[in-house]
Amino acid sequence: MDYLNSLNSQQYQAVTAGTGQVLVLAGPGSGKTRVLTQRVAYLIDAMGVRPSAILAVTFTNKAAREMEERVNKLLPGRAGGLWLGTFHGVCARILRREAADAGLSRSFVIFDSDDQLAIVKAILRDLGIDKLKDPRLSAYAVHAAISRAKNDLILPEDYPIGLRSRKYDEVYAKVYQRYQAELDRNQAVDFDDLLMRTYLLLSGKPSIREQYARRFEHVLVDEFQDTNRPQYELVRLLSSYHHNLFVVGDEDQSIYRWRGADYHNILRFTKDYPDHQKILLEQNYRSTQTVLDAAMAVIRRNPNRTAKRLFTQLGRGTRLTLYEAEDDRQEAEFVVDTIRETARGKISPGDFAVMYRTNAQSRLLEEAFLSAGMPYRLVGAQRFYGRREVKDLIAYLRLIQNPGDTVSLLRVINTPPRKIGDKTVGMLQFTAADLETSPGEILLSLGRSGPASPHWGRFDSRAATALADFGAQLAAWIDLRDSEAVPALFDRILSDIRYQEFIDDGTDEGEDRWENVQELRRLAYQQEQGTLAGFLEQIALVSDQDTLTESGDAPTLLTLHAAKGLEFPQVIIVGLDEGVLPHIRAIESGDAEEMAEERRLFYVGITRAKERLYLVRADRRGGFRGYEEQIASSFLDDLPEDLVERRGPASSRASSRAYRAYRRDSQWDGGGSNWGRAREPYTVPPPARPAAAQERQFTPGMRVSHASWGEGMVIESRLMDGDEIVDVVFESVGIKRVMASLAKLQKL
């Protein structure tokens, strides 16, 4: 157990904690992963726990893999059989094993965001709602409402009508029901289903719950601040027999609120498990004190947090650089120049990470790198898996795995073109609906039996032949699926459909597309041992971080979200402008929690830096209609002057003056200023001053009473401008939004 010697006393305490519940509050860079890894090793090594009785849940597959490697290094050959993975991955595994009890086909597929959105779109079209052009009824918004419901563990038939708006809720409820029915018809689940269905399975079937709860003597959870309701409940259920629960988190790094994550789960944990041990990890082993001081100055402004003191023994280090460029092109050039000029000697290009708030910001950066002839690594799964050619091939694979997957079928039925047009497809769907089967089954019947198929007569002979040809192909692939490994199947599809001919038209773009196909093929070849189902699952659940490769000495480009859990010697954060970071949507929402999350995002970015941190902004940015003037991010205001060295053409000029004037104005006009040729004004709430910081007095579910409206229940509450805005459903008058200070609500 030599490994224990390298721990500080808090880390040691955490790693060697006995049984029961343990909450480790770990600041950035405090050795959280190390504690988790060694804890697992300690359980096996010192406490004699079988690896297969340990469940460890991480946030990304990458983190899981790293943890596995490190445990294996500590205990060579003794850690096999650990359950290690992401929440979504673990849930998929459980659902696959318990498919029958979960009401699923064992070969269920996981729909990606595009498929999910496509289903919502089709339903809206069917209901004639797409014509309304109401942004709150856009496919995107409706899908978000469904996702929110699932994250609140609300089933379609229980969707509450009239809580917010009767008109919208009715649509959401209806679409939710049809959406879920459509998933069922396709034998498919979405991301939220993985969590919700596992929760329903475990909560609804005591025998299955007990089986898993007995099995997992120890449950460990990483990034606990980013768990949502289903995840919290799952952890509770899975640890409900042995009650050994070890969670690690940091409220200040919670950045997935929009996905239902709720850092209050940390507080909830302390209440639900009153006998827990709490251990604080404050010593930072990653960054210089300057970086930490900057980080603390930024995060201090957030209300509702446990104050932490981050300290290091790595010395003061270099001051931050704040570079103010004239425009976003110059911003990108600064990034490239800085890396080129600094990366020599001890610092190499691979030491750099460039972080941004939105993916769109990577474009200019990429262009700048390309024109400078410098390589870079871009983190992001969507970039690859969202490509048409990649999606096509995955759709083929999914269809072979599950012919009931009509979404995939429709995607590939005429791609490449095989003379099956809209009319034929319409007939196919109609027939399937008529006979209460899936289009895929009809296709297979035509393929296997030809004119002898009972469905043949439904189509004219040309259409029937085309369908039968494709059906026969599909049937052959399905046979191959059962006899061959994934790579062989993949190559067979490629050659059968002559995909290269279709996609690679000799243009640069065509070559590019074919290159992507090759990349997917490489991934398939790594799946020599695994099943098709496993390959598809792995593909469906890749996280952005999983696409981060270790190879090559090139700077990494990634979003602030994707940067969570990583560290780099040199960090450049771009886009420090009001409206970019913090993002305009957070500002416009007027929701203090959303602004707090933007701040946490900045905090996460800052604390990734080991040695040196650059912050970059631009006076003007190109939007989709020309350039727009920018104001420096209000977050920059919170950095102590003595930690920052200002540079750049813009720093001493107009923008700063305008910015200061703007700040002054916003003191008394409540935000919104016009100067120069500024665009539409928007209001910027003042940064959360400690004075204005306060606790929420009302939480959802709480019973309250009001002098004239009587009793009601709180459905939502948030802090805004130092007051609390509470939504309450009153028994007498329905839903009302009130200011806590004026309404004099009484808690019951």
Added chain:
DNA sequence: TGGCTCTGTATTTTT
């Protein structure tokens, strides 16, 4: 049926 052009609109973050 297939391919082209034109138009309108928008995703912030991602499992």
Added chain:
DNA sequence: TACAGAGCCA
């Protein structure tokens, strides 16, 4: 900008 979807024509 960029991408999906509609509309048009061969």
